[in-house]
Amino acid sequence: xxxxxxxxxxxxxxxxxxxxxxxxxxxxxxxxxxxxxxxxxxxxxxxxxxxxxxxxxxxxxxxxxxxxxxxxxxxxxxxxxxxxxxxxxxxxxxxxxxxxxxxxxxxxxxxxxxxxxxxxxxxxxxxxxxxxxxxxxxxxxxxxxxxxxxxxxxxxxxxxxxxxxxxxxxxxxxxxxxxxxxxxxxxxxxxxxxxxxxx
Numbered sequence: 001x002x003x004x005x006x007x008x009x010x011x012x013x014x015x016x017x018x019x020x021x022x023x024x025x026x027x028x029x030x031x032x033x034x035x036x037x038x039x040x041x042x043x044x045x046x047x048x049x050x051x052x053x054x055x056x057x058x059x060x061x062x063x064x065x066x067x068x069x070x071x072x073x074x075x076x077x078x079x080x081x082x083x084x085x086x087x088x089x090x091x092x093x094x095x096x097x098x099x100x101x102x103x104x105x106x107x108x109x110x111x112x113x114x115x116x117x118x119x120x121x122x123x124x125x126x127x128x129x130x131x132x133x134x135x136x137x138x139x140x141x142x143x144x145x146x147x148x149x150x151x152x153x154x155x156x157x158x159x160x161x162x163x164x165x166x167x168x169x170x171x172x173x174x175x176x177x178x179x180x181x182x183x184x185x186x187x188x189x190x191x192x193x194x195x196x197x198x199x
Contacts, residue, residue: 001097001100001101001105001106001107001108002106002107002108002125002126002193002196002197003097003108003110003123003124003125003126004107004108004109004110004124004125004126004127004128004193005109005110005112005115005120005121005123005124005126005127005128006018006021006028006109006110006111006112006115006128006130007111007112007113007114007115007116007120007127007128007129007130007165008113008129008130008131008162008165009131009137009156009159009160009161009162009165010137010141010152010155010156010159011132011136011137011138011140011141012130012131012132012137012162012175013130013132013140013173013175013182014111014113014130015111016175016179016182017128017130017173017175017182017186018030018109018111020182020183020186021109021186021190024186024187024190026105026107026108026109026190027100027103027105027108027109028108028109028110028111029093029096029097029108029109029110029111030111031089031093031110031111031112031113032111032113034089034092034093034096035085035089037092038062038085038088038089038092039061039062039064040061040062041059041060041061042060043061043062044088045062045084045085045088046060046061046062048084049062049067049081049084049085052080052081052084053066053067053070053071053077053081055070056070067081093110106194106197107190107193107194107197109128110124114159115127116160116164116165116168117158117159117160121168126170126171126193127168127169127170127171128169128170128171128172128173128189129162129165129166129168129169129171129172129173130172130173130175131162131165131166131172131173131174131175132174132175132176133176134162136175136176137162138152171189171192173185173186173189
């Protein structure tokens with residue numbers, strides 16, 4: 001089973017690109033959705049996060065805004081949070097991969113926003129980076145509710161620069177020419193991966 005890491009900076013169109021892989025019949029693991037499930041009422045992260053950050057629990061679930069306030073600009077607290085959440089996320093991912101392997105999937109995509117930032121590229125066979133010109137990216141992100149230039153700059157400062165991601169990628173999906181164009185790129189990538197498996 002070939003593991004493909006899918007990543008891209010904020011506003012590049014990664015979520016849409018992930019949907020295109022799904023539409024082509026390639027199973028996609030969504031790291032963000034996995035964290036949301038762990039944080040939800042009854043999720044495995046609620047109790048340990050409640051012990052470490054009592055103010056971050058509201059109505060039996062993790063309140064992301066309160067949690068983010070508790071760890072913001074506190075490197076030690078952030079490390080503590082990572083030490084709780086990373087093993088839980090890893091467990092969910094391994095269970096998901098085992099299920100896809102049992103189903104006989106040839107290719108699976110791991111949609112991981114911070115793939116390079118967390119060294120995740122070493123755990124996959126191929127990396128697909130979703131990219132767009134900087135001005136397109138800024139326009140998309142600033143159109144989101146509650147987003148500001150300052151917030152965007154702070155997010156980008158924490159992410160590996162787009163040019164560096166693209167240089168390290170096996171494939172780049174350029175999303176500034178519309179959905180049909182991006183879809184054609186995704187289909188070409190899947191065809192190439194299948195050729196490599198068959199080869």
